[in-house]
Structure formats: C-alpha cells, structure tokens
Amino acid sequence: AGVEDGVKSSLITFLAHLNGTTASWVPITDPCLNSWPGISCDTSNSSVTRIQLSGFSLSGEFDPASVCTNPLLASSLTIINLQRNQISGELSPAISNCSNLTHFLIGKNKFSGNIPESITGIKSLKKLDLSHNDFSGELPDFTGLPELVMFTAQGNHFTGPVPRFDFLKLQKLDLSHNKFTGEIPDLHGKFDQGSFSDNPDLCGPPSPNPCPSSSSSSTVMNAQSETSNNNGKKSKTRARDQILMYSGYTIIGLGVIGFIVFKLCRRKSNAGGSTKKGDLEARVASVDDDSFMSKASSVSYAKTGESFSEISGVTEESAMTSSSLVLLTSPLSGGHGGGGGLNFEELLKAPAELLGRGKHGSLYKVNLSGGMTVVVKRIKDWPIQTAEFKTRMQRIHQASHPNVLPALAFYSSKHEKLLVYGYQENGSLFRYLHGTKMGQSFDWPSRLSVASTVARALASMHKKLHDDGISHGNLKSSNILLNQSLEACVSEYGLLPVPADTDHDDNQNDVDDSSSEGNSFSFSEVRSKSKSKPKKKPSHAADAFRSDVYGYGVVLLEMLTGKTVQNNGVSLPTWVHSVVREEWTVEVFDKHLISEGASEERMVNVLQVAIKCVNPSAYERPAMSQVAVMVDAIREDDERSSSSPGY
Numbered sequence: 001a002g003v004e005d006g007v008k009s010s011l012i013t014f015l016a017h018l019n020g021t022t023a024s025w026v027p028i029t030d031p032c033l034n035s036w037p038g039i040s041c042d043t044s045n046s047s048v049t050r051i052q053l054s055g056f057s058l059s060g061e062f063d064p065a066s067v068c069t070n071p072l073l074a075s076s077l078t079i080i081n082l083q084r085n086q087i088s089g090e091l092s093p094a095i096s097n098c099s100n101l102t103h104f105l106i107g108k109n110k111f112s113g114n115i116p117e118s119i120t121g122i123k124s125l126k127k128l129d130l131s132h133n134d135f136s137g138e139l140p141d142f143t144g145l146p147e148l149v150m151f152t153a154q155g156n157h158f159t160g161p162v163p164r165f166d167f168l169k170l171q172k173l174d175l176s177h178n179k180f181t182g183e184i185p186d187l188h189g190k191f192d193q194g195s196f197s198d199n200p201d202l203c204g205p206p207s208p209n210p211c212p213s214s215s216s217s218s219t220v221m222n223a224q225s226e227t228s229n230n231n232g233k234k235s236k237t238r239a240r241d242q243i244l245m246y247s248g249y250t251i252i253g254l255g256v257i258g259f260i261v262f263k264l265c266r267r268k269s270n271a272g273g274s275t276k277k278g279d280l281e282a283r284v285a286s287v288d289d290d291s292f293m294s295k296a297s298s299v300s301y302a303k304t305g306e307s308f309s310e311i312s313g314v315t316e317e318s319a320m321t322s323s324s325l326v327l328l329t330s331p332l333s334g335g336h337g338g339g340g341g342l343n344f345e346e347l348l349k350a351p352a353e354l355l356g357r358g359k360h361g362s363l364y365k366v367n368l369s370g371g372m373t374v375v376v377k378r379i380k381d382w383p384i385q386t387a388e389f390k391t392r393m394q395r396i397h398q399a400s401h402p403n404v405l406p407a408l409a410f411y412s413s414k415h416e417k418l419l420v421y422g423y424q425e426n427g428s429l430f431r432y433l434h435g436t437k438m439g440q441s442f443d444w445p446s447r448l449s450v451a452s453t454v455a456r457a458l459a460s461m462h463k464k465l466h467d468d469g470i471s472h473g474n475l476k477s478s479n480i481l482l483n484q485s486l487e488a489c490v491s492e493y494g495l496l497p498v499p500a501d502t503d504h505d506d507n508q509n510d511v512d513d514s515s516s517e518g519n520s521f522s523f524s525e526v527r528s529k530s531k532s533k534p535k536k537k538p539s540h541a542a543d544a545f546r547s548d549v550y551g552y553g554v555v556l557l558e559m560l561t562g563k564t565v566q567n568n569g570v571s572l573p574t575w576v577h578s579v580v581r582e583e584w585t586v587e588v589f590d591k592h593l594i595s596e597g598a599s600e601e602r603m604v605n606v607l608q609v610a611i612k613c614v615n616p617s618a619y620e621r622p623a624m625s626q627v628a629v630m631v632d633a634i635r636e637d638d639e640r641s642s643s644s645p646g647y
Ligand SMILES: Nc1ncnc2c1ncn2[C@@H]1O[C@H](COP(=O)(O)OP(=O)(O)OP(=O)(O)O)[C@@H](O)[C@H]1O
Pocket: 355, 356, 357, 358, 359, 360, 361, 362, 363, 375, 421, 422, 423, 424, 425, 427, 428, 474, 478, 479, 481, 491, 492, 515, 516, 517, 518
C-alpha cells in the first residue's frame, strides 16, 4: 500500500506554495515507493516522516496549513527542514498542528513577522532553527518545551527580554545578532558570550556589559545625598563619587587586561580548541587539534646533513649486494643528470632526513647526487618472500595509472624492504585540509576534483589488479599527494602486508596499529576481518578492496567536514552518522565550504556517497568503479552549474 492520496495532494500543494519545481512530486507516483526527493518515510506503514528540502532554491510562502492540517501527515511528520532557501512571509500559527515535530528548521530564509506563541505547543520539539531570517518581535517562553536541546535565532531582529528556557536541558543556544534587551538570565554556566553577542542592550554575565541596576541605584543614592546635604558636603560627595568612578574604571580596565591575557594564554596552550566541550562536535574538534599537534610534532625529528645510511641504519652489509636495488623507472636507471643511474651505495651515502614514522615503516627524504630528490619508505619485517614481493611490485608497476605515484625502485631483503618514490613537494591532501589556514584555500571545486581523480585512479587499479588481489591497503589523506600540477596522486599503493595469502595471517600481529597521522581504518578493518572470520584468498582480496572503499569514504568525509580522523573518543564516520541522523546535516560541512558558497545539494550528494562507502557492512559498500561513476557525475554537475550564467 502506498501513501494516501490526501497526503500526496497536501505535499504537492505545500510545494506549489513554495514555487518548488520537482518533476517527481506528481500524484501518479508515490512519495515513499518512488522516493520523492526530500521526502523520507516509515515504510512499515507508508507514512511520511520527514520533509527535508534544505537548499532546494524554494521561494514563495510556507503554508503550514497545507501539511499540518492533514491529520495523517500532521501526526506522522517529525522533521521539517527548509533551511537555506528564499522563503518569505510570516510563520503561521498553524505550524502547531504538526504536533509531533522534533525538528523545525527554517534558518537562512526570508521569513518575517513574529514567532507565533502556538509554537510552544509542539511539546516534542527538540531542535528549532529560526536563524538568519527577518523575524522580529518578542519570543515566547520556551520553558514548556521539555525536549528542546537546540535553539538558534541569530541574525534576526528579535526584541524584548531573552526568552526563558529549560537551560539545564538546552545544549545549543544562539541569540546573537539581534536586539534583545535587559539582563541575561541565569544560564547555569552553560553558554558563553558568543550565544548573545551583538545585542547591544543586553547586560549581565556572560555579556561584557554590566547591568545598570547597581550603577542606577548608586545614582539614586547620589542624587538623594546631593539634595539632602548642604553645599559644603556637596563637594566632598562629588570627590568621593569621582574616586569611586575612577576606581570603577580601574577595576574594569584591569578586568579587560586580565581577560585578554587569559585568552592569549589559552590560545597558546590550546591552539584553537573548542570551548563547548559538552557536545559531540566540540569533542571531535578538540581531538582534531590534538591529532594535528601530534602530527606536527612528528615531523620535528627530521634531521639534515646525515646520510640515508646513518639516519636509517640501513647498511651495505644488511643490503648484502649493491645490485639488489631493482630499478623500475628510467629516471633512476641513468641519464637523468645522475650519470650511471642509482645504485644502492649511492642511495646509502646520499644526504637524508626523516619525514615520518608511520605505522607501516619510516619515510626518508633523500637528495640524490644528480639533483633528484626521492623518498624512501622503509618497511621492516614485512612477512613476504622476496620473490613474491618482487612480483607484487612489478604487477603494481605494470598496472600503473597517471594518478598513482609509481615506485621508482625497490629493494628487498629478509628483514628489510625499501621503496623509492619521487618526492612531491606539494605535500599531501592531509596537509591541504588540516594544515594551518590551508583548508581555507582548498576550495570546493579542488576538493571535488581530488575526490573524482582518486576514485578513478583506485577504480582503475582495482580492476587491473583484481585477479592479483592487490588493493591499496592503507588509503588515507596523508597517502594522497599533490603533484606539480596540483593533481591528486595516490602514493604507497599495495604497501600493506595484506593478509591475502593465508601464510601471512599469523604475522599480522607484528604490525603496529597506531598511526602517526590520518586514519587507521582501512588497515584495522582488514585485520579485524581476517581475525574474526578467516576466509579463503578470494574473500580476503574482496575484503581488501572493500577496505579501500572504506578508506576512500573517510577521505571524502575529511574533505566535506574539514575534520581529521581521530582515534580516541568519537571517530569521524561515527560523528558524521550521528550528526546526519540528528538532522544537523549542514553542521557537518566544513565552514570554509559553506562560506565559499559551495552547493549544499552537491555536498549532500557527496556525503551520501561517503556514507555508503563507510557502511560498517563491507558487503554493502559499493565497488570503487561505482563510487567513481557517482563522484564523477557530481563533479560534472558542479562544473556545469558553476559555468552556467545564473550561478
Ligand atoms: N612521495 C612523497 N613526497 C612528499 N611527501 C611524502 C611522500 N610520501 C609521503 N609523504 C609525506 O611524508 C609524511 C610521512 O609519511 P609516512 O608514509 O611515514 O606517514 P603515514 O602515511 O602517516 O604513515 P603510513 O603510510 O606508514 O601509515 C606524510 O606527511 C606524507 O604525506
């Protein structure tokens, strides 16, 4: 059974009022069975539960009567999200007929007039977003809403006193940029000045304006004393007043200086940490800072002036023979300013510095005598036979893709594997996203381009290496480098000791699980799977490819949110899931993308792809080839619309 006809026509009328154009909202189709855009349903009883039309370019007026007076719809609807449109007009009191709403989100529109008192009759309301509209007048008393956890009304023209809330329950409050007046009520220490900023007539903590009550009473007292006293006493009183006034100024001045010093100290010790530790976002953000700090410090042990041999401890003896360096690519095999090409001795003598010590080995930057700079990845005790390692490297080399960084040479002994790659001076995607102030310049088209380039490169490698079962194995933003033309290039393909061959499963515990930067998901996933349900080679290979898809999903999440993956506390996929489930979708996105005006619709599309990729069930994740098609389509769409005149 489908959705009732009356419900369908209510929805269609509602959309028509908003001048919405979507070809699929038509009576002959079904909102649930045919997945009308923006509609979510409870399929068990064919009822419409959510209307989510955020960023759908809607205008016109929102008539709650259209949806809230249909009894079926009014009782099943829990979420109305119309954020980021151009909807104008007043908010009708009929909204309260949608009495089961938990989320009513109409921020970033052009609503005007007062907020109807009736809104406080929606007892189930948890999140109310009225921000960035033209609302005015006084707000009603919200203490009767026992579930309310978020109230945002910034950027309007509200007047009158700060409304009352159950402050103990409320987690997020923003009344900034309005015209509220009077004293801020007792907030139980939960909200800071930011929640009230730019309301010049508000006073009392946490706002910086002291309330006039004390000074006005002293004025009254002064006036009384002045009238009751004779002239001689008058001048004494004035002098005392002046002393009082100046000492008042001194106290305020000292307070301001103290506050600035306090802020500066905090900034130093907590490089930008969030203050609202209570909510999930703040927890993730604060851990992000920590992980970024640990990443930054991990680079500090880089030394210069020493040779690769000295710094790494790799010696010619350990190498046994200098001919054991297998050259894969021509620049190293001669003619590139280096005379007779690279040999092992030369590599050992060349000046080097340590770039990082990841969980899969150390990475050195080496300046070769011919002027070429390479990086050498050193993996110790990778339990793989030299012959197999050689075949593996050669298969990866043959598969090759312009956006997969090729190994230039490799070396293998029993305990030591070295891989030589070209040094990419533009650094990694991780650095672009999370390096200080770099996220700002890494705009949406660049992020989409990286996303589609990486997806295509991986899809191609997966296809070519399918029968060999060689996946990337450790995909993360620090392994996506930007080459000279700032194109994304996937590095370290296939370097993980993949447990594809059952012989190697026993050795999995040898590998350290802690990561110096980026995420550890793809690896830990492969490993936990190999532990929990041992499978034959084809299943392992399939798992490994699906782990790359997971890693790719996490990279997409990093690009969308601007947040790093962290390990203790809340993981990025978990956080994103919870935010999306709680209908704060817009809040997951990197604020740089929002302020740049990136299309929210396409960010949501990418988010949907990312969520598919990080599906906890590996078998429900799409294949990399499907992911590449989806991401490419979004990128093309974005390019089309940004080149169209109306953009
Ligand atoms: N070819 C390269 N050119 C320039 N920088 C590189 C190159 N390869 C890696 N890097 C950067 O060097 C740093 C250290 O790399 P390393 O591989 O040791 O770290 P990791 O990726 O966190 O560890 P792992 O790959 O072992 O999990 C990272 O910031 C990485 O982006």
